[in-house]
Amino acid sequence: MTKSYKDNLxxxxxxxxxxxxRLKRGSVTRRHFLGITGLGLATAVMSRFxxxxxxxxxxxxxxxxxxxxxxxxxxxxxxxxxxxAATGVAVEVNVFGSNEEMLAKLQxxxxxxxxxxxTNYTISTYAKLGLIDELDMSKLPNFSASTENPRFTKxxxxxxxxxxxxKNWGTTGFSVNTKxxxxxxxxxxxxxxVLQTEADGRGMVHDYQLTTIGSALVSxxxxxxxxxxxxLAKAEELLIKVKPHLFAINSDYQxxxxxxxxxxxxxxxxxxxxxxxxxxxxAYILGKDGGEIWxxxxxxxxxxxxxxxxxxxLNYLMDPQNAVKEHIANGAPTTDSRVLAxxxxxxxxxxxxxxxxxxxxxxxxxxxxxxxxxxxxELMARFKSA
Amino acid sequence: xxxxxxxxxxxxxxxxxxxxxxxxxxxxxxPFVAILVFAFGRxxxxxxxxxxxxxxxxxxxxxxxxxxxxxLVLAPAGTAACLLVAYPVAYYxxxxxxxxxxxxxxxxxxxxxxxxMLVRTYAWMYLLGARGIPHLLExxxxxxxxxxxxxxxxxxxxxxxxxxxxxxxxxxxxxxLDRRLLEASADLGARPVATFFGITLPLxxxxxxxxxxxxxxLLLGEYLIPQLLGGGKVFFIGNALVDLFLQSRNWPxxxxxxxxxxxxxxxxxxxxxxxxxxxxxxxxxxxL
Numbered sequence: 230m231t232k233s234y235k236d237n238l239x240x241x242x243x244x245x246x247x248x249x250x251r252l253k254r255g256s257v258t259r260r261h262f263l264g265i266t267g268l269g270l271a272t273a274v275m276s277r278f279x280x281x282x283x284x285x286x287x288x289x290x291x292x293x294x295x296x297x298x299x300x301x302x303x304x305x306x307x308x309x310x311x312x313x314a315a316t317g318v319a320v321e322v323n324v325f326g327s328n329e330e331m332l333a334k335l336q337x338x339x340x341x342x343x344x345x346x347x348t349n350y351t352i353s354t355y356a357k358l359g360l361i362d363e364l365d366m367s368k369l370p371n372f373s374a375s376t377e378n379p380r381f382t383k384x385x386x387x388x389x390x391x392x393x394x395x396k397n398w399g400t401t402g403f404s405v406n407t408k409x410x411x412x413x414x415x416x417x418x419x420x421x422x423v424l425q426t427e428a429d430g431r432g433m434v435h436d437y438q439l440t441t442i443g444s445a446l447v448s449x450x451x452x453x454x455x456x457x458x459x460x461l462a463k464a465e466e467l468l469i470k471v472k473p474h475l476f477a478i479n480s481d482y483q484x485x486x487x488x489x490x491x492x493x494x495x496x497x498x499x500x501x502x503x504x505x506x507x508x509x510x511x512a513y514i515l516g517k518d519g520g521e522i523w524x525x526x527x528x529x530x531x532x533x534x535x536x537x538x539x540x541x542x543l544n545y546l547m548d549p550q551n552a553v554k555e556h557i558a559n560g561a562p563t564t565d566s567r568v569l570a571x572x573x574x575x576x577x578x579x580x581x582x583x584x585x586x587x588x589x590x591x592x593x594x595x596x597x598x599x600x601x602x603x604x605x606x607e608l609m610a611r612f613k614s615a
Numbered sequence: 616x617x618x619x620x621x622x623x624x625x626x627x628x629x630x631x632x633x634x635x636x637x638x639x640x641x642x643x644x645x646p647f648v649a650i651l652v653f654a655f656g657r658x659x660x661x662x663x664x665x666x667x668x669x670x671x672x673x674x675x676x677x678x679x680x681x682x683x684x685x686x687l688v689l690a691p692a693g694t695a696a697c698l699l700v701a702y703p704v705a706y707y708x709x710x711x712x713x714x715x716x717x718x719x720x721x722x723x724x725x726x727x728x729x730x731x732m733l734v735r736t737y738a739w740m741y742l743l744g745a746r747g748i749p750h751l752l753e754x755x756x757x758x759x760x761x762x763x764x765x766x767x768x769x770x771x772x773x774x775x776x777x778x779x780x781x782x783x784x785x786x787x788x789x790x791x792l793d794r795r796l797l798e799a800s801a802d803l804g805a806r807p808v809a810t811f812f813g814i815t816l817p818l819x820x821x822x823x824x825x826x827x828x829x830x831x832x833l834l835l836g837e838y839l840i841p842q843l844l845g846g847g848k849v850f851f852i853g854n855a856l857v858d859l860f861l862q863s864r865n866w867p868x869x870x871x872x873x874x875x876x877x878x879x880x881x882x883x884x885x886x887x888x889x890x891x892x893x894x895x896x897x898x899x900x901x902x903l
Contacts, residue, residue: 329862332864333861336663336864358661358663436847476764476846479846479847482742485744488745488746489745490763601661601662602715606662606862608864610855610862613847614681
C-alpha cells in the first residue's frame with residue numbers, strides 16, 4: 230500500500246515538461262522564452278548531477294560544469310548529453326539574439342562562458358579588445374585545417390594567429406509563405422516592396438542591425454556593409470517608411486511563420502531549411518541583388534572560468550561524427566569536407582542548405598566596422614523607437 | 616565597559632536599521648550613483664563608457680521622444696483601464712460578496728501572481744496569434760483579424776498583468792469602510808447612487824491613489840509586454856534602455872534615459888501623494 234503521492238497526480242513532472250515543450254515548439258517564441266526564462270540554464274541545472282563521475286582519461290581536471298553562449302535552434306541537444314556522459318561535464322546553454330548582445334555581455338565582464346559562437350565579422354574586434362583567447366591548437370586534435378574550406382576559416386585567423394574555428398556557414402535570405410503571397414520575389418528590392426503591399430501587416434525584419442540595415446541598403450542598390458552617412462540615411466528612410474506595415478521586429482521568426490501570423494520574414498539558412506522542411510510552402514529566397522553570407526565560429530573568451538572544459542567541448546564538436554549530428558539537427562551547411570562526406574544525400578542536395586555557387590556570388594560577408602559603428606547602432610535604435 | 620542607556624538604545628537602533636540601510640546602500644544607492652556618473656560620460660568607440668563630464672546625453676533625449684511619448688501615453692491609459700476594471704471588482708469583493716466566500720474570492724485575485732508574468736504573457740501571445748482567437752473568429756466569418764502585435768494587445772496585456780495590483784489596495788480601503796456611514800446616508804434620504812458618489816467613492820480614494828501610483832510606476836518601466844505583445848514595434852522607455860545597453864552599447868545615453876525616467880517617477884509620486892492628501896483631507900496616507 231506504499232503508493233507514492235506522485236501516482237495520484239494528474240500529470241507527472243516529466244509528462245508536464247514534455248507536453249509543455251511540445252506546445253512550445255510550434256507556438257511560443259523560443260528565443261525570448263529561453264533567453265528571458267533562462268530555461269536552457271534551468272535544464273542544465275537539473276541535469277547537473279554528474280552521475281557516477283566516470284570521467285575518461287583527461288589530462289586536466291574538467292570540473293563538472295561549463296557554460297556556452299550560442300544561438301537558438303543551433304545545436305542537437307543530444308550533443309551536450311553525450312558530452313556529459315563522456316566527460317562528466319554538464320553544459321549550460323545561454324541563447325542570444327545578436328552579436329551585439331554577446332559583445333555587450335563580454336564588455337560588461339565575467340560572462341561566465343567557457344565557449345561561445347561569434348559570427349565572422351566580430352572576431353577581429355574581440356581580438357582587438359582582448360576579449361577572446363588565441364586558441365591552443367594542440368588541444369584541438371580533432372580540428373583539421375586541411376579539410377576546412379579557407380573561405381570560411383580566414384576570419385578566425387588574425388595576424389597569423391587562430392582565435393576561432395568555424396562551426397558552420399550560411400546565408401541570410403528571406404522566407405516567404407507562397408500560399409499567402411503570390412507575387413514572385415527574387416530580390417531585397419522585391420522584399421521591401423511586398424512588405425508594404427501584399428504582405429501589409431504580415432512581414433518581419435530582424436531585431437539585428439547587420440541584416441536589417443544591410444538588406445535595406447542592398448535593396449537601394451548600396452553595399453551591405455555601408456557606413457556612409459547619406460546611404461544610411463536612405464536606408465533609415467526606407468525602414469521607417471516600412472515600419473507601420475510590419476508585423477514585428479524580431480529575430481525569432483519561426484513561431485510567427487509557422488502559425489501564419491507572419492507571411493514573410495528575413496531568414497537565416499538554418500531556420501529557412503527547418504521551416505521549409507516542416508511546411509513546404511515556406512520558400513527560402515536569396516536576394517539576387519545581394520545580401521549576406523556568414524560563418525559562425527567557436528571561440529574561447531579571455532575570462533572563461535573553465536578553459537579545460539571549453540577546449541574539451543570544442544574538440545568534441547570538431548569530431549566529424551559529432552559535427553554531422555549537429556549539422557543535421559540545425560540545418561546549416563558545414564565548412565569541413567570530412568563532415569560533408571558523412572552527411573546524407575537529402576541534406577547535401579538541399580538547395581536551401583547548399584545553394585548554387587552563382588547565387589552566392591552577389592553575397593557579402595559582414596564587415597568588422599559594422600559591429601562597433603555607432604551610426605548603425607543608433608540608426609537601428611531610431612528605427613525601433615520611431 | 617558600561618554602556619549608558621542612551622548609547623545602548625542607539626546600538627539597538629543601529630542593529631535593527633543597519634541591515635536594511637546597508638542593503639539599500641549597496642543595491643540602490645551605489646548603482647544609482649554609477650548610473651548618474653555614466654550619464655555624464657561618453658560612449659567609448661567600441662561601445663561602453665568613457666569618462667567625461669558632458670550634458671551631451673541629456674541634450675540628446677529627444678532622439679527617444681517616441682519611446683517617452685509611448686510610455687507617457689500608454690502607462691496612464693493602461694492605469695486608467697486597470698482602474699475601470701478593478702474598481703467594480705474590488706467593490707463587489709469588499710461590499711457585496713458573501714463574507715463566507717470573501718477570502719476565497721480575494722485569493723482568486725492573487726493566485727495568478729503565483730505564475731510567472733512571462734509565462735502568462737506567452738499564453739496571451741498564443742491566444743492572440745493566428746491559431747488562437749482569430750482562428751475561432753473565422754467560424755463566424757471574420758477572416759484576417761489581427762490581434763497580436765497591436766497597441767490593443769499591449770493594453771490588454773497591461774490590464775491583465777497589473778489588475779491585481781489595482782484591485783487589492785482598493786479592496787483594502789473599501790473593506791475598512793464604516794457601514795454605519797452608509798446607513799446614516801440612507802437614513803438621511805440619499806439614494807444608493809448618491810451614497811456611492813458622496814461617501815463610498817471619496818472614502819476609497821486613498822486606496823485608488825495607492826493602486827494608481829503602484830501600477831503607474833511599474834508601467835513606466837515596463838519592458839516585457841510591449842516586446843512580446845507589441846512585436847517590438849510599440850517601444851517603451853524600458854525597451855529603449857535594453858536596446859541601448861545590449862545592442863548599441865551606449866551606456867551613457869542609456870544611463871541618461873534611466874536617470875530621466877527616475878526623475879519622472881519621483882515627480883509622479885510626489886503629485887500623487889499631494890492629490891491623495893488633498894482628497895483624503897489628512898496627511899496620514901500610506902502611499903507605498
